[in-house]
Each structure stands twice: as C-alpha cells, then as structure tokens.
Amino acid sequence: MGYASDDLPDWLKDLGSSSLPSEPEPERRAAARAASEPVPDWMASPAEPPARPESIFGDEEEGEGDVPDWLAGIRQAEGRPPDAPPPSPIQPPAPQETDNGDWLESIRKRESGSLPASDLPADDGDFMNRIKAMQSEDSAGDEDASQDWLAGLPTPEPAADASIFGGESPGQPDWMSGIQGEEPPPIEDKPDWLKGVGSGIGKGFTGDLPAGGPAWMDAPDAGADDGPLWPAEESARASEAVSQEFPGLPKEPAAPSWLGDLQPTEPSSGGAFTASEFEEATSEVFKLDSGELPDWLAQISPEDALPPPVEPQPAARPSGTPFDTGDLAPAELPSWLQAMRPVGPVGLEDLPEAERGEEERIGPLAGLAGVLPAEPDIVQFGRPSSASVGLQLNDVQRTYAVQLAQMVAAEAEAHPPRRISLALPQRAARLAIAILMLLFVAAPTYLLGNFSSLPQGPGQLPPAEIQAALDIANGLNAGDAVLVAVDYQPALAGEVEAAAMGVIDHMIIQGARLVMLSTLPTGPGQIQHFMTGTQSLNHPDYQLNSSYYNLGYLSGGSAGLLQLANDPRAALPVQLDDGRDVWAEPALAALFRLRDFKAIVVLTDDADTARAWVEQVQPALVDPLSGATTPLLVVSSAQAEPLLYPYLNNEPSQIQGLVAGLRGAAYYEANIRELNARRYWDAYGAGLTLGVATIAVGAVLGLSRNLLGGRRKTAGGRK
Amino acid sequence: MKSFMKSPVSISVALAGGWLILLAYIFDLDALRTQVLGWVVLVAAAGLLLGVLNLAAVHFGKLRSGTRNALYSFLLIISMFITFVVVATLGPGHEASQWIFTNIQLPVEASLMAVMAVTLVFAAARLLSRRTDLFAILFVVFAVITLAGSGPLLGFNIPLVGDVLRPWVTQVLAGAGARGILIGVSLGTIATGLRVLLAADKPYGA
Known part of the structure; x- marks a missing residue:
C-alpha cells in the first residue's frame, strides 16, 4: 500500500x-x-x-x-x-x-x-x-x-x-x-x-x-x-x-x-x-x-x-478493515472519535426510505431518488427575518412624529357636528322667530286671502324684462315647439314653479308644444311634478307625449349643453314608452337644431346654470345667415336675479326675457291671469314683513347695545 | 414633465381632447367636435353612476364598521336601493316614481330651505350685535331695502322702495358687481383652459 x-x-x-x-x-x-x-x-x-x-x-x-x-x-x-x-x-x-x-x-x-x-x-x-x-x-x-x-x-x-x-x-x-x-x-x-x-x-x-x-x-x-x-x-x-x-x-x-x-x-x-x-x-x-x-x-x-507488555485485548475487528492487522488488536475508538470517523460510501438502498428522498417521476432524472434535494430543504418555512429599519429618533423628533401621526389620524376621523350651546335668550328668540314665521305665512294663505296689492297696479307697465317675456309668449303660435329646461333643485321648487307657472300657462294657452329636459339628475322627476302638479290643474288635456314631451336628463353639464346646441337629436336620443323615437313625433319632426325651436325657456334657481345656458346654447340660437335669434327666456329665483341682469342688459342681449322670483311672477300674472303667484303673494308679503321687521329690530338693538356698551367702557376707563 | 411621467396616459388624453376641441373651433370642424362631445356626455353619465356607487360603498362601509351614525347610512342605502329599483324599472314618469319625488324628496328639501330662511333672518338680526362696522351696517341696510322692495309689507307696497331703490340696488349695484364677477370668471376660465392645455393644471387628478 x-x-x-x-x-x-x-x-x-x-x-x-x-x-x-x-x-x-x-x-x-x-x-x-x-x-x-x-x-x-x-x-x-x-x-x-x-x-x-x-x-x-x-x-x-x-x-x-x-x-x-x-x-x-x-x-x-x-x-x-x-x-x-x-x-x-x-x-x-x-x-x-x-x-x-x-x-x-x-x-x-x-x-x-x-x-x-x-x-x-x-x-x-x-x-x-x-x-x-x-x-x-x-x-x-x-x-x-x-x-x-x-x-x-x-x-x-x-x-x-x-x-x-x-x-x-x-x-x-x-x-x-x-x-x-x-x-x-x-x-x-x-x-x-x-x-x-x-x-x-x-x-x-x-x-x-x-x-x-x-x-x-x-x-x-x-x-x-x-x-x-x-x-x-x-x-x-x-x-x-x-x-x-x-x-x-x-x-x-x-x-x-x-x-x-x-x-x-x-x-x-x-x-x-x-x-x-x-x-x-x-x-x-x-x-x-x-x-x-x-x-x-x-x-x-x-x-x-517499562511496564509489562499489555496483553492485547480481544476486540471485535471492525468490519471493513482494509488491511490485515496481524496480531494487532483492533482499536476501540472512543465515542467522540467514532463520531468523527469518516463513513464509507453507502448505497442508497442501504438508507431508509425517509432519507432516500422522493423518487423523480418525470424528466431526465426519472426513476432516481435522492438526486435532487427535496423541497423542504430548499423552501424556508416561516418568515425570514426582516432587517430592522427603525430610525434613531431623539425626543424632539419623536414628539414631532407623534404629533404628526395624531394630526393625520384626526383628519381621517369623522367628527360629529359640534353642538353649539346657545344661551336661553338666543334659543328662545330663535324659536319665537320660527313660530312667528309659520303664523305669518300660514295665516294669509288660509285665513285672509288676497289682502295684499300686486306690484303692478292698474294701468302700469311691467318691467322691461317682464314685458319681453310676455312678448315672447305672445309671439308663439299653436304647434310651435318650445324647449323648456327644468334646472332647479327641489328645495327651491316652490319659488321657481310659482314664478314659472304664469309663463308656462301663457305658452300653453298660446298652443305651444313644450319639449322639456333637464341638466340635473332630479330634472325628469321635477318636470313631471311641475307639469302634473301645476299645469294639469289648469290644462287637463295637456298630456305627456301628446302635448308636451319629457326628454329627460341631459348629462355632461356644459359639454352636454354644447352638444345639445350642436345636435339636439344626438344629445337626447329618447324613445317613448312604445318604442317610438321622440324626434319622429309630428310636433318634433321638423326640429333638427335649437334654432328650430320658437323659444328656449330656462327654469333655474342658480345663476351659474343660467350662465352655462347663455354661454353654450345662446350662440347656437343665432342664425348666421339672417341674424335672427331664437329668444332665450329665463325664469329664475330671486337670488339669481342680480347675476342675470348683465346678460339681460347686454347689447345685443343674451337673455331676451327674465322673470325672477315671486315678484316677477306677480308682474307676469298681472298681465295674463292670476295663478299661484297671486295666491302666494299674500303669504310671501307676510313672511317678508316679519323678516324685515326682525332684521331691523335686531339690528337696532344690537347697534344700540354696542354703542351703549362702548360708551360705558369709555366712561369706565375714564373713571 | 415629472407629472407627465407619473401619469402619462391621463395627461395625454386630456391634452389631446382639449387641443382637439380647440382646433375644431378654430377650423370649424363641427362633425369632429360633435363626436368628441358625444363621448364626453357618455363618460359624464358613467361618472355619475360611479358616483352613486361610490356613495353607496362609503355608507356600506360605515354600516359594516358599526359607527354611531350607522343607522343613517342604513336608511340611505335602503332609500337609494328602493328609489333606484323603482325609477329604473318603472321610469321617472311613473306614479310610483312621482310619489317618491313629491312626498319625500321635495318636502325634505323644501323644509331645509325653510329652516335656512329662519336661520338667515336670525343671523341677520344678530349681525350688528356681534360686529358693528361699516360693512355690517351696509349689509343690513341693503338687505332690508331689497327685502322691503321685493314684496308688500303688511299688504302694501312701500313707495320708492320697490320701484326705485330695489331696482337700483339689484340692477345697478348688484349688476355692476355681477359683471365684475363674470369678467373675473371669464379671465379665470381662459387661464384655466390654457393651464389645462399646457398640462400645467390637472383638474382630473393626475
């Protein structure tokens, strides 16, 4: 060897x-x-x-x-x-x-x-x-x-x-x-x-x-x-x-x-x-x-x-001894050395089944076991330890971080409305005003009736904008199509409907065919409520889809209005309940552009909505060849009136007629016939009187108290 | 440039749409303009539907979290679901749909407006008690003039107030202010349009 x-x-x-x-x-x-x-x-x-x-x-x-x-x-x-x-x-x-x-x-x-x-x-x-x-x-x-x-x-x-x-x-x-x-x-x-x-x-x-x-x-x-x-x-x-x-x-x-x-x-x-x-x-x-x-x-x-020779101990020769030891007794390894002793090659067949590993079934290693390490040896179970990314903060930085976290958390929380504790006189005054307002509004409506005079007396002319609206309605003939936009919220329906009742009634009397739409999601319901709740009372034969048409909701806001001005049929492709195209109806068959309508009436409570109509639709109402303009009539609430006057007083005017609030309706109805404006006029006047009186009295009291208080403070300071 | 790299798709679509409409106005491309506007109207309608779904999801989340106001969220979801089903199946002109509008939505909103009227009157009455300066006094004075000229007081129209003062205030003073506001709005609209066309302003949330 x-x-x-x-x-x-x-x-x-x-x-x-x-x-x-x-x-x-x-x-x-x-x-x-x-x-x-x-x-x-x-x-x-x-x-x-x-x-x-x-x-x-x-x-x-x-x-x-x-x-x-x-x-x-x-x-x-x-x-x-x-x-x-x-x-x-x-x-x-x-x-x-x-x-x-x-x-x-x-x-x-x-x-x-x-x-x-x-x-x-x-x-x-x-x-x-x-x-x-x-x-x-x-x-x-x-x-x-x-x-x-x-x-x-x-x-x-x-x-x-x-x-x-x-x-x-x-x-x-x-x-x-x-x-x-x-x-x-x-x-x-x-x-x-x-x-x-x-x-x-x-x-x-x-x-x-x-x-x-x-x-x-x-x-x-x-x-x-x-x-x-x-x-x-x-x-x-x-x-x-x-x-x-x-x-x-x-x-x-x-x-x-x-x-x-x-x-x-x-x-x-x-x-x-x-x-x-x-x-x-x-x-x-x-x-x-x-x-x-x-x-x-x-x-x-x-x-x-030397010590006497040690008699060799009969020890079992370990298997696999590669050479003849002669008379040498095989060594007996201590346990720690046996653990370190290299192990000779061992066949896979000698290993237990658990240690041989799973036998490969597919691929070039098919039939072999224990060639590739098993997945449990590869896959690490459990979450690997993540490196700590914690920041080293001092006390000031930590305080700031906590405060910032509290601010962010406070922003995400929905705070309940804070209850304002009012003093007893204030709560009593508020309650008294509410009760008086109810009495002043209800009493004229149900008890007194028509005791207030209308703003337009006999022989007087209405304001110019009211007169323009009257002229527009008077210019309508039977069968003329009028586009009516119902763009007001239900909250102001009482005022706007009262203001528009006279105008719409006048047009119905003239025999116009109303084509109604809305740029608000609540518009279709509002249209139906307005027509069934007000106009049908005076015109029972004026029915949906025969006398007037509800085109529904026009989406897109200003863009929808612009599309409506360009192509009304494309903007509102509406079918009736029986599947017929609304634009194929005899009253609407000749309508392809907005200029084909005899008038455009916008019922709104918001000046911005009226402005959108003026900006997007009104230019399409002017005929470029003849220069003729389809009139745009706005019926608004009283709060939008001041903002619409610039369009009305412009030259050429962008709004040809304006009926604003119950006062404008009173003027309008004074020239046609008395409707809801007249009925509401007494209650409106009573409530308006109470409001003006409350504001005036409160202003005088407050002003006097401040003035007297200031004098007392001045006098106290001098003392 | 940084924002463009952050959301290039939305900015590209906004720029393309804006410049396309502007060029359609300049070169009088009505067909193209009408086609793009049709897309906008359709997308806006889809956005409205998404808004309704988002509102329902928000209140559904509040209902699941069991907050203190979960009852209101529950009522909102139920009301929304019933109204949606009724109007979608029967149509907005049906009697059931009109009953919901006339007897629920309209009175609720009108009541809120009535409460606001009482609150505004009370606030105006206490205005001079809280602050006594020139603008507060002017505000109260013109409010009284406008209200007094809007209708009859104790059944009578006050001379000069309804015929002279109120029209002068609403048409001259308020009209002047309104024109200034409208001019400012127009200038602001032009500036905003340019900023959007140049991608300097992204109101679409990019």
Whole structure:
C-alpha cells in the first residue's frame, strides 16, 4: 500500500522522489490509485512523527527551567551543575525527520562521493558511533539497534533474507538500488567511526522497504485507532518502578482530573507502536552508553522501567478493515472519535426510505431518488427575518412624529357636528322667530286671502324684462315647439314653479308644444311634478307625449349643453314608452337644431346654470345667415336675479326675457291671469314683513347695545 | 414633465381632447367636435353612476364598521336601493316614481330651505350685535331695502322702495358687481383652459 507524495513528510518525499522512477509498473499503478484516493487526516497522521511519549525521566526537550526538582537533585548528586545539560542517555525511539533525513542524505552523498566524510555532521558521527558500539557489544550484531524501530514495525511482506544492500526488492527506489547494486567506492580517508557504518546499516535494514515509504506506514488505521503511544497505565507502572527504585524521589504530581478524563477507559492494544514493540525497540537503546550514565540510571534496565507488555485485548475487528492487522488488536475508538470517523460510501438502498428522498417521476432524472434535494430543504418555512429599519429618533423628533401621526389620524376621523350651546335668550328668540314665521305665512294663505296689492297696479307697465317675456309668449303660435329646461333643485321648487307657472300657462294657452329636459339628475322627476302638479290643474288635456314631451336628463353639464346646441337629436336620443323615437313625433319632426325651436325657456334657481345656458346654447340660437335669434327666456329665483341682469342688459342681449322670483311672477300674472303667484303673494308679503321687521329690530338693538356698551367702557376707563 | 411621467396616459388624453376641441373651433370642424362631445356626455353619465356607487360603498362601509351614525347610512342605502329599483324599472314618469319625488324628496328639501330662511333672518338680526362696522351696517341696510322692495309689507307696497331703490340696488349695484364677477370668471376660465392645455393644471387628478 502506497501513499501519495503529498501526504508524506518531507523526508519521505525526498526518498520517494528518487525511488519513484525505479518503481515497477504494477506498484506505481497502485501508488497512483492511492494518490487518487483521498486520504483522510486521521489516516495521514501516522506519517507524521508520532508524539513522543512521556518519559518517566522527564521531557528531554524541556528547558532547564522546567527540570523538576528531583532531577535537579540527582544532577547535583552526580556532581554536575544544575544548569548543565543532561547526558541524554536515552535517544527517543521515535524517528526524527531531520535525523533520518540527514543520515540518509549523508549515506546518499557518501555513496555518490560528493560529501567527504569529514563533512558529516557530528550528530551523525555520534549516532553512528553508538551504532558501532552497539554492534560490537551486542551478540546479535545483525540488527542495528537504532533501526529497531523500523524493524519492529509490522511489515506486510517481511523479507527476512533480504537486506537493503543485498536483497533485491521490486519496490526499492533507485537510490536504494544504487546503494545495494553498486559497491560504494572505498573511501580512503574514511574515519574509523564510519568504517563500520556500512555493514551496520546493511545489517540494520533487514526489511524490505516498499515503494513510497517504509512499511510501518502501511498500517495507518492501527496507528490512528490507537490511544496514546504511552498509555497511562504503562506510565503508571513505570512511575511505580522508578519510585520503588528510588524511594527518595519525589513523586510526580498527580495528573489533573481533566487529564484523567481524557485517558481511554481501556488500554490501547494496537497502533503503529504498541507497548511491546516500543519496548523491544527501546530495549537496546537503554543499553547504550551505559557507561556514561550515572550509576543509578545504569542500574535501571528497560524491563524495570517499562511496564509489562499489555496483553492485547480481544476486540471485535471492525468490519471493513482494509488491511490485515496481524496480531494487532483492533482499536476501540472512543465515542467522540467514532463520531468523527469518516463513513464509507453507502448505497442508497442501504438508507431508509425517509432519507432516500422522493423518487423523480418525470424528466431526465426519472426513476432516481435522492438526486435532487427535496423541497423542504430548499423552501424556508416561516418568515425570514426582516432587517430592522427603525430610525434613531431623539425626543424632539419623536414628539414631532407623534404629533404628526395624531394630526393625520384626526383628519381621517369623522367628527360629529359640534353642538353649539346657545344661551336661553338666543334659543328662545330663535324659536319665537320660527313660530312667528309659520303664523305669518300660514295665516294669509288660509285665513285672509288676497289682502295684499300686486306690484303692478292698474294701468302700469311691467318691467322691461317682464314685458319681453310676455312678448315672447305672445309671439308663439299653436304647434310651435318650445324647449323648456327644468334646472332647479327641489328645495327651491316652490319659488321657481310659482314664478314659472304664469309663463308656462301663457305658452300653453298660446298652443305651444313644450319639449322639456333637464341638466340635473332630479330634472325628469321635477318636470313631471311641475307639469302634473301645476299645469294639469289648469290644462287637463295637456298630456305627456301628446302635448308636451319629457326628454329627460341631459348629462355632461356644459359639454352636454354644447352638444345639445350642436345636435339636439344626438344629445337626447329618447324613445317613448312604445318604442317610438321622440324626434319622429309630428310636433318634433321638423326640429333638427335649437334654432328650430320658437323659444328656449330656462327654469333655474342658480345663476351659474343660467350662465352655462347663455354661454353654450345662446350662440347656437343665432342664425348666421339672417341674424335672427331664437329668444332665450329665463325664469329664475330671486337670488339669481342680480347675476342675470348683465346678460339681460347686454347689447345685443343674451337673455331676451327674465322673470325672477315671486315678484316677477306677480308682474307676469298681472298681465295674463292670476295663478299661484297671486295666491302666494299674500303669504310671501307676510313672511317678508316679519323678516324685515326682525332684521331691523335686531339690528337696532344690537347697534344700540354696542354703542351703549362702548360708551360705558369709555366712561369706565375714564373713571 | 415629472407629472407627465407619473401619469402619462391621463395627461395625454386630456391634452389631446382639449387641443382637439380647440382646433375644431378654430377650423370649424363641427362633425369632429360633435363626436368628441358625444363621448364626453357618455363618460359624464358613467361618472355619475360611479358616483352613486361610490356613495353607496362609503355608507356600506360605515354600516359594516358599526359607527354611531350607522343607522343613517342604513336608511340611505335602503332609500337609494328602493328609489333606484323603482325609477329604473318603472321610469321617472311613473306614479310610483312621482310619489317618491313629491312626498319625500321635495318636502325634505323644501323644509331645509325653510329652516335656512329662519336661520338667515336670525343671523341677520344678530349681525350688528356681534360686529358693528361699516360693512355690517351696509349689509343690513341693503338687505332690508331689497327685502322691503321685493314684496308688500303688511299688504302694501312701500313707495320708492320697490320701484326705485330695489331696482337700483339689484340692477345697478348688484349688476355692476355681477359683471365684475363674470369678467373675473371669464379671465379665470381662459387661464384655466390654457393651464389645462399646457398640462400645467390637472383638474382630473393626475
């Protein structure tokens, strides 16, 4: 099993760079496959140099200031100064990158002859001297103790008879093959300590290094699944042995509770370095340089220092272990590590139905399930959190905002009409005026009757506008069509109808055919009320659709009037009840323009309505050829009279006749016959008298009170 | 320009209609003018119907909200519905339609006018009590002259008042004022027409 070059440490990369070209094709393919497969971090971690176990003698890398007191006491007992470096009797069994790289590089350079032996680093020299001494002392001699950590690693295919310099392995890199295939040239000036290096190293490397890395890297899972390299129990045993050997030594401080929680519940039995392997690997190391060790330390054998090998716990091998672990017991992962362990590819068929997702029914993904994420994963239920857009207001701004909101809310509210509380005299005066008005109006109508004189006495002439209206009516012949516009509100119907009664009666007497319309929505009803309630009393045979016609409502205001002036038939396309066109009636058949009417009579209570008729219709009443004008007669209420005089007194006049109010009707009826104007005249006079008297009395009282009050104030001020 | 971009359709229609009618007057295009006026009359009638519906909707909303005056809204809606149905089905000249007009609408409005007459008399009587200045005195004086010359007082026509003073006041003084008002109205109408034709004024609510 190979590894990708990216996952290897630097020193292994250096090895691999020279070994890859000589790889056999099958193994290179295997390496390429391995490179294509992602290697998780937990698997790559064994490639890193394993953490050094806690030494029972303390951490060699600690500074001097970190040396415990008991060790400092030992050093003092040996006669060395406390700040002197320790003799480093024990080399760490873990491979050091730089060390391994250096000595291998040294070997490589030595083989190539590019590096003289004198340039070898001193550490390498010491290291090699140590190996040489070990070779001479150890009867086994064929094993380099310094490389025991490599030999002790489990190898997939151990080749006991193959040496790195003698055996041929298909996985050997070039530099190794060069080393073993070519006998290095003898170095004449090779120092003594270096002479035994070649044999020692050659004997030390008994394993077959596969391509891409040493054999111990082939068991990454074991190393990853293992617990700490130096289990806590083993450390405890070692500490116990030390304490038995040196009873005077101070005990190490107990591990804190949090550290105890981190310790595995069961001793780890597998890994790249098991306790037994580490013991074997370090057994020779502890024998090194025993002469340099202090006595107390030389007496300590590794067997005493190290705890007994831990019996591998029979553990169930996890399914799917990609390699044969041999005698290594499978690791039992702690729960937190199991949660982090990557899960291998799982087929959709192994997933429960709920997790597989809904199967696609249409489209190119039909038949597949779980390909696209389900909608619940896409659609976010609930309202997304909206960004706050609140304004930062100070107190003044907040006050203004509240006031503005209150003003807007107050405008939207419909306030009930405010009740005006009147003082008792005012309420009494108002009530008294109302009662007197009713009495003054009703009494002459029902009790007295015709006691008032008409405005036009016998032998007198009516006003000019009344006389013009009389002349217009007198000019009508039987069958002449007269257009009558009923444009007054029902509220003023009493006055306007009384004023118009004499005029309309006069025209009916003359035999005119009245064509009536209105520019007000209430006009059609008003027309019918006027004709049935007043004129039919005096002319019972004057009936609708035979004597007069009701064309109804003309919409559009001034625009409607303009259209009426241009084309009356288009403006009022009216059908009778039997479906006949009103303009097809014999009395109206000859009417195509407003000039075809003999007269236009406008009954109105509003000066603006009369003005609209004057502005929009009156120009159409003038014949451009002959200059003849169809007369426009206005019957209005008394309130509109002053505003209509300008049109009446204009030259040429735009209104040919005007009958305004009950007074004008009285004049008119005085020249025809007495009708409603005469009947209303007494009540009108009585009410008018009461009104004038009330205003006059109130004005005098008010004026006198103000004048007297002003004098009193002036007199009071002078005092 | 900003308002034109805001509501280009309504402004375009108003400008086109105004200039079209004006050009029809200038070039004496009676047919075109009559056609456009026919559209205006039709739209105005539809607007009146929409106004009635809007009034009904407003009072229907008040009825649903249950305000204090909801009873009046209820009466208005019922009266409107009955009148609309009767007049639309039987016609304005039918006896039922005339009965509604003669016995409900006409008395109600006439009563309001009578109350207003009493109120105006009372207000005029108290006018000099509240303010005593020249125009208040003139207002009261001319009101008394006009009223006294409009009809008989105690059955008699007061000489000079009805024959001289009142016609002079109504035809000379009031006529002069009315002419001024009418001239002002004409100038205002021209100015308003120009503003509408130039889209400077938008009475149609754009």
